[in-house]
Amino acid sequence: MIPVEVSSVKKYYGNIKAVDGVSFSVNEGEVFALLGPNGAGKTTLIEIMEGLRKRDDGIVKVLGLDPWKNGSTLHRRIGVIPQDFTFFDKATPREAVKYYADLFGVTVDVDKMLREVVLDDSARILFENLSGGQKQKMGLALSLVNSAELLFLDEPTTGLDPNARRAIWNVIRGLRSKGRTVILTTHYLDEAEQLSDRVAIMNHGLVVAMGTPEEIIETHGSGERLEIHGTEELANYLKTNTKLQVEYKGKDLISIVLSQEHDALATLTAIEESGFKWHDLHTKRDSLDDVFVKLVSGRIDEKGEVSLEDANNNSRNHERR
Amino acid sequence: MVSLKRIISDLRVFGRGYLRNIVGLFFGLIFPVILIVIFGMIFAPSSSGKITLYVQNQDGGQISNSFVNALNNTTTVEPVLISPQNFSQYLSAHSASDGLIIPSNFSADYVAGKQVNLILYGNPSQSSSAIVSGTVTALVNQFNLNYYHGTSVIGISQTTAQTHVTKYIDFLVPGLIGFSILVSPMFSLVNISSEYKRIKLFKQLSLTPLTKMEWLASKVLFYILLGVASFLLMVVVGVLAFSADVVLSVWLIPFLILGPMLFASLGMLVGTVSKNTETAAVVGNIISFPMMFLSGTFFPISLMPMYLRDFAHILPLYYIIEGLNAVMVYSNYAQATTDLIVVAIITVVFFAAAVRLFKWRED
Numbered sequence: 001m002i003p004v005e006v007s008s009v010k011k012y013y014g015n016i017k018a019v020d021g022v023s024f025s026v027n028e029g030e031v032f033a034l035l036g037p038n039g040a041g042k043t044t045l046i047e048i049m050e051g052l053r054k055r056d057d058g059i060v061k062v063l064g065l066d067p068w069k070n071g072s073t074l075h076r077r078i079g080v081i082p083q084d085f086t087f088f089d090k091a092t093p094r095e096a097v098k099y100y101a102d103l104f105g106v107t108v109d110v111d112k113m114l115r116e117v118v119l120d121d122s123a124r125i126l127f128e129n130l131s132g133g134q135k136q137k138m139g140l141a142l143s144l145v146n147s148a149e150l151l152f153l154d155e156p157t158t159g160l161d162p163n164a165r166r167a168i169w170n171v172i173r174g175l176r177s178k179g180r181t182v183i184l185t186t187h188y189l190d191e192a193e194q195l196s197d198r199v200a201i202m203n204h205g206l207v208v209a210m211g212t213p214e215e216i217i218e219t220h221g222s223g224e225r226l227e228i229h230g231t232e233e234l235a236n237y238l239k240t241n242t243k244l245q246v247e248y249k250g251k252d253l254i255s256i257v258l259s260q261e262h263d264a265l266a267t268l269t270a271i272e273e274s275g276f277k278w279h280d281l282h283t284k285r286d287s288l289d290d291v292f293v294k295l296v297s298g299r300i301d302e303k304g305e306v307s308l309e310d311a312n313n314n315s316r317n318h319e320r321r
Numbered sequence: 322m323v324s325l326k327r328i329i330s331d332l333r334v335f336g337r338g339y340l341r342n343i344v345g346l347f348f349g350l351i352f353p354v355i356l357i358v359i360f361g362m363i364f365a366p367s368s369s370g371k372i373t374l375y376v377q378n379q380d381g382g383q384i385s386n387s388f389v390n391a392l393n394n395t396t397t398v399e400p401v402l403i404s405p406q407n408f409s410q411y412l413s414a415h416s417a418s419d420g421l422i423i424p425s426n427f428s429a430d431y432v433a434g435k436q437v438n439l440i441l442y443g444n445p446s447q448s449s450s451a452i453v454s455g456t457v458t459a460l461v462n463q464f465n466l467n468y469y470h471g472t473s474v475i476g477i478s479q480t481t482a483q484t485h486v487t488k489y490i491d492f493l494v495p496g497l498i499g500f501s502i503l504v505s506p507m508f509s510l511v512n513i514s515s516e517y518k519r520i521k522l523f524k525q526l527s528l529t530p531l532t533k534m535e536w537l538a539s540k541v542l543f544y545i546l547l548g549v550a551s552f553l554l555m556v557v558v559g560v561l562a563f564s565a566d567v568v569l570s571v572w573l574i575p576f577l578i579l580g581p582m583l584f585a586s587l588g589m590l591v592g593t594v595s596k597n598t599e600t601a602a603v604v605g606n607i608i609s610f611p612m613m614f615l616s617g618t619f620f621p622i623s624l625m626p627m628y629l630r631d632f633a634h635i636l637p638l639y640y641i642i643e644g645l646n647a648v649m650v651y652s653n654y655a656q657a658t659t660d661l662i663v664v665a666i667i668t669v670v671f672f673a674a675a676v677r678l679f680k681w682r683e684d
Contacts, residue, residue, distance in 0.1 A: 090338035
């Protein structure tokens with residue numbers, strides 16, 4: 001069975017198209033990341049899949065069930081960390097796990113569970129006194145209580161320090177090795193790249209790219225480039241005297257697209273012939289980060305709403321959050 | 322299917338959280354006891370409960386002295402003799418309104434059968450002045466009668482309307498039990514239902530098998546237990562510290578169950594329909610405060626003007642307190658039954674509305 005199937009799903013809030021016709025499916029045992037800036041529609045989409053929000057249009061099947069209509073049946077079989085996970089201030093992680101186990105009617109080894117998420121040292125600290133990372137770990141522990149076959153983790157590491165993030169990553173890797181299916185939202189590119197088998201990049205309620213990180217880079221990246229430090233005159237010389245795609249990026253940096261094998265050689269020959277000075281020659285390939293910035297700001301550009309610079313600032317802001 | 326196991330496990334987590342929170346404990350258990358102690362002390366019948374009457378005896382003769390003695394022997398007035406000086410200045414300097422001047426020729430004129438007037442100071446708007454005036458007039462009549470060696474034809478033999486005399490504390494105990502039945506569940510549920518909505522905790526709980534009905538049931542159960550604890554505490558303090566005379570009967574049990582259920586549901590409703598935490602708090606206060614003072618909590622409702630008494634009939638707490646009074650003070654079970662029926666209907670309506678309107682998740 002395909003754990004998650006989403007087809008042409010839409011959710012509008014007045015004029016705002018939070019999710020504007022999204023389709024994808026997630027395979028069993030896969031870690032699938034929804035990547036995108038804030039406001040891209042990730043949380044709305046994940047909440048529709050969890051049965052917390054009603055969709056306006058489209059079809060959603062989660063573990064074969066309609067999440068909105070069969071919510072209570074579905075909830076016994078999925079584990080969830082909602083965005084901004086919270087709990088009763090005056091309860092400890094140990095009590096929380098016991099509470100969830102009681103609600104789900106399962107027996108769990110509380111200590112083992114807390115050890116698994118590296119929270120055993122804070123088992124008896126009240127929730128209100130836990131750090132942000134400890135709170136997220138507790139959320140993760142609660143999502144594991146019912147041994148769900150499918151987990152939804154909505155921004156599980158947002159705002160956490162590197163150590164706490166790595167601890168949570170390890171738990172997610174552990175889930176993957178146990179064959180669990182995980183759907184993850186994040187606006188951290190490294191997180192998506194590190195953890196997921198496949199990524200869907202969302203922007204303005206749409207999926208703008210989908211596939212393994214390599215596939216996305218291959219499809220949407222600009223391929224391999226040669227980067228060289230030299231003056232604008234050198235760049236102009238290359239543009240006039242070769243058929244190469246040359247771009248002067250400012251600050252003495254020239255970028256040349258290597259679309260054919262002999263392009264590198266042709267570039268070097270032309271540089272030598274020009275007599276201009278140059279240094280620091282290296283080749284570069286787009287990372288997921290480059291592709292992400294391009295895709296996200298590209299969409300904004302197409303609609304003509306935000307300038308490229310604003311879009312870049314926006315994506316940086318999202319990174320920080 | 323409602324699961325008792327889930328209700329109990331939610332109750333355990335909520336109860337533990339409550340007991341760890343000093344503010345909740347204070348308002349739930351300690352505050353009503355403090356109220357009972359304060360009001361009990363203010364209105365406790367005391368031996369020196371007489372009204373002070375400043376007396377300037379300008380005469381000093383035998384008759385005037387026996388008049389002062391007679392005043393002293395009344396149960397209502399305590400004469401305090403002051404030396405000759407400006408009398409009205411003295412009264413205002415002592416923030417007193419009741420005073421009596423016995424003129425210098427009082428004894429001689431009385432013996433001679435010559436008309437003589439006492440000068441009585443008082444404030445017509447104060448009930449103490451009316452009592453003083455009544456007492457002094459009665460003594461004057463008695464002295465007039467004595468002068469002619471007369472005897473009274475009509476006398477009064479006093480008795481009370483009830484089989485036993487009800488004291489203020491007897492009303493205060495049921496009143497404050499009603500108060501705590503209102504305050505703890507109402508304020509707590511207004512707060513948590515709007516706060517949990519804000520921090521999206523309800524949404525999170527909706528992802529577990531716990532149902533909203535079970536969640537509300539566990540809160541109701543908790544406030545019933547808290548209500549019973551607070552009830553026992555207040556009865557013990559009322560009886561031991563202030564000799565309250567209250568009847569404890571099984572009739573109290575339905576009130577102690579339905580009361581917290583009613584106000585937990587009402588609090589839930591307010592928190593659910595309010596847009597945010599601040600609005601919820603304001604609406605909660607607007608509903609609770611009139612109820613807190615006008616339902617017979619701190620004083621019997623019969624002391625209020627008629628229009629306020631009519632208004633009290635729309636307040637749910639009124640029926641709870643009237644019912645508690647009917648059981649604990651008057652042992653009037655017909656009245657208690659009527660109140661119980663009204664309370665049960667309101668409770669069912671509020672509980673059903675709360676469960677229906679309260680949403681775990683959003684559309």
